[in-house]
Amino acid sequence: MESEGFTETFREISKKQLFDIMQECPDKKIDAKMSFLERKIIELTKCPDSDLAKLKHTLSRFKYDYKQKWTSANYKQERFLKNNEEWLKETLKFAIWSKEKAGRPTIEFAESSDRSKRRKTKGLREKVSAEELTYAAQMSQRAEGNKDVSKIIKNITLTPTRATKFRKVISSTKQNKIKKHTPSEDLAIFVEGDFSRRQWEILHSANKNIYPCYSLIQKAKKDCYPDEQSMTVTETCVEVKLQDLLNHISLRLCKYLEPVIENISKEEKASLRLIIKWGCDGSQQSQYKQKFESFTDTDANIFQNSLVPLRLQSETNGQIRILWQNPVPSSSRFCRPIRIRFIHETVDVTNEEIRYIETQTRNLNKTEISTTNGMLFITYKLLPTMVDGKVCNAATNTSSTMRCYICGLTSKNFNNLKKGVEVNPESLKFGLSILHARIRFFESLLHLSYKLTIMKWQISGHKIDVKKFEKYAYETATLYVQLYKWHPMSPTVHKILMHGATVISHSILPIGQLSEEAAEARNKHFRLYRLNFSRKFDRVKCNKDIINRLLLSSDPLLSSNRKQPRKRSKTFCSETLSLLLPENEKEEIDTDNDDENDDESDFDD
Structure with a gap:
């Protein structure tokens, strides 16, 4: 069909394309969007006035259906697109009109180049002053409904300096774009703030330009967990296989240390060793009203086995190079769970747990990690030092709490400093259990002060000079015996004064x-995570949520990137300083974490 001076062809346009055209309209009102769509289709088809009625009729059915479907989607674009996917694929047939005109076709002013625009407006600029043109532009924008544009044109023409200020503001706005966080950075904020899902969604809705939706946090969380197959979760026990847990720790540390690892030699990559401390401890817990499958089970007590990575180093030709040093070795931030059981801590349970870990330790394999510059091979050294006195006594079959598990002496012989003793070398691997040492020393002093009248008996990030410490400890023990021979030392005092140097x-x-x-700190976290971050309707899911939260809050990559709180530098008395090695004898660490080696413990060495 042809009209006078026009040629008609046909084109099919999908409803999705019509929807996209409406989204270009700055006005959010649905009637304004419909009018905008109609104007755009008229421009696109170049429809003559004689056929406008036919075009509007073609659009009328689409407009009616769109309003119904948009309302049923509650004005939500994502829901509308999802619910009407098939409808949007349908097409409408429009006539495309073109004028029968010889020569070069005319181009709309908006589509013209700058040169063409200057040519087309040359006559207008020569006849009309700049002030009149500016005022006309202001009024035209106002008539089109662009009130903000009209006001800006008015403001920048009041004084010449205002235009400069507007330009500077626009330039600074473009430069100071808000940087959106990466999922890893947001996960660190999520963990640091102990957020729940609901709290994060509120934060996200308040500023979507910075904080991503919770689904991205969930994806980042999965990187903090070992493989699902390596975890076993039951009503009374939750466990991660030691080999898989160590593999995951190594992978996360290597990701954090990518710049350092790129610069090490092939020999060093083949001789990496990760030093780890581990231990087990029991504690009492609040009992929940959830039912167990077996009536004999109870959640009144838990027994946890956990580990903390301390140092990643390379060992080549007798030379040790430290690639990573745990900045807070006594912090729960790096304390990763191995096994948690709802069971009361007894001697048998403790020994069973120690044998269980030692068996897995003997069967450990190297971890192989592929990098852009070759393969990494990491071996492990596990130290069972994260234990208290009860565990040490149980592991060495020391039945009395008043007997030293290192040398076997009882309290009645502690004050006999000249008595020859044989140290059990196997017991030295448990360390000194220094967490409660100060309390035990002070407790011993209190007992002395209580009984003085009747005289009857019923640290720090520095390396210690062992010889000086041994001399100082022996002199202290000698002074103790001279003053309080009638009151035997406590096992803790005896262990540190007599066996500390060894x-x-x-x-x-x-x-x-x-x-x-x-x-020890992980016990309170277990209670906290069980109370606030776990599902209570099922014991297995509850335990799964707890270990996931423990793994998340101790992830080596997140914890290494965490900014350590600044603490006041510790001051030592002259006697303490005399027991430390000089600064030049300390080991150097080949990482950039030196400024963050503030230990959260009162006992560093």
């Missing part, structure tokens, strides 16, 4: 880094 000399890391503090 244990320190046999330790491959500073003694403060081997403390049990991190494991």
Whole structure:
């Protein structure tokens, strides 16, 4: 069909394309969008006035259906697109009109080049002053409904300096674009703030330009967990296989240390060793009203087995190079769970747990990690120092709490400093259990002060000079015996004064880094995560949520990137300083974490 001076062809346009055209309309009102669509289709088809009625009729059915479907989708674009996917694929047939005109076709002013625009407006600019043109532009924008544009044109023409200010503001706005966080950065915020899903969704809705939706947080969480197959979860026990847990720790540390690993030699990559401390501890817990499958089970007590990575180093030609050093070895931030059981801590349970870990330790394999510059091979050294006195006594079959598990002496012989003793070398691997040492020393002093009238008996990030410490400890023990011969030392006092130097000399890391503090802190976290971050309708799901939260909050990559809180530098008395090695004898660490080596423990070495 042809009209006078026009040629008609046909084109099919999908309803999805019509929907996209409406989205270009700045006005959010549905009637404004419909009018905008109609104008755009008229421009696109170049429909003459004689055929406008036919075009509007073609659009009328689409408009009616769109309003119905948009309303049923509650004005939500995502829901509308999802619910009407098939409808949007349908097409409408429109006539495309073109004028029968010889020569070059005319182009709309908006589509013209700058040169063509200057040519077309040359006559207008020569006849009309700049002030009149500016005022006309202001009024035209106002008539089109663009009130903000009209006001800006008016403001920038009041004084010449205002245009400069507007330009500077626009330039600074473009430069200071808000940087959106990466999923890893947002997950670190999520963990640091102990957010729940609901809290994060509120934060996201308040500023979507910075904080991503919770689904991205969920994906980032999965990187913090070992493989699903390596975890076993029941009503009374939750466990991660030791080999898989160590593989995951190594992978996360290597990701954090990518710049460092790129610069090490092939020999160093083949001789990496990760030093880890581990231990077990029991604690009482609140009992929940959830039912167990077996009536004999109870959740009144838990027994946790956990580990903390301390140092990643390379060992080549007798030279040790430290690639990563745990900045807070006594913090729960790096304390990763191995096995958690709802069981009361007894001697048999403790020994069973120690044998269980030692069996897995003997069967450990190297971890192989592929990098852009070759393969990494990591072996492991596990130190069972994250234990308290009860565990040490159970592991060495020491039945009395008043007997030293290192040398076997009882309290009645502690004050006999000249008595020859044989140290059990196997017991030295448990360290000194220094977390409660200060309390025990002070407790011993209190007992002395209580009984003085009747005289009857019923640290730090520095390396210690072992010889000076041994001399100082022996002198202290001698002074103790001289003053309080009638009151035997407590096992803790005896262990540190008489065996402290021996244990320190046999330790491959500073003694403060081997403390049990991190494991003790994990007991309160278990209670907290069980109360606030777990599903209560099923015991298995509850336990799964707890270990996931423990793994998440101790992820090596997140914890290494965490900014350590600044603490006041510790001051030592002259006697303490005299027991430390000079600064030039300390080991150098080949990472950029030196400024963050603030230990959260009161005992560093």
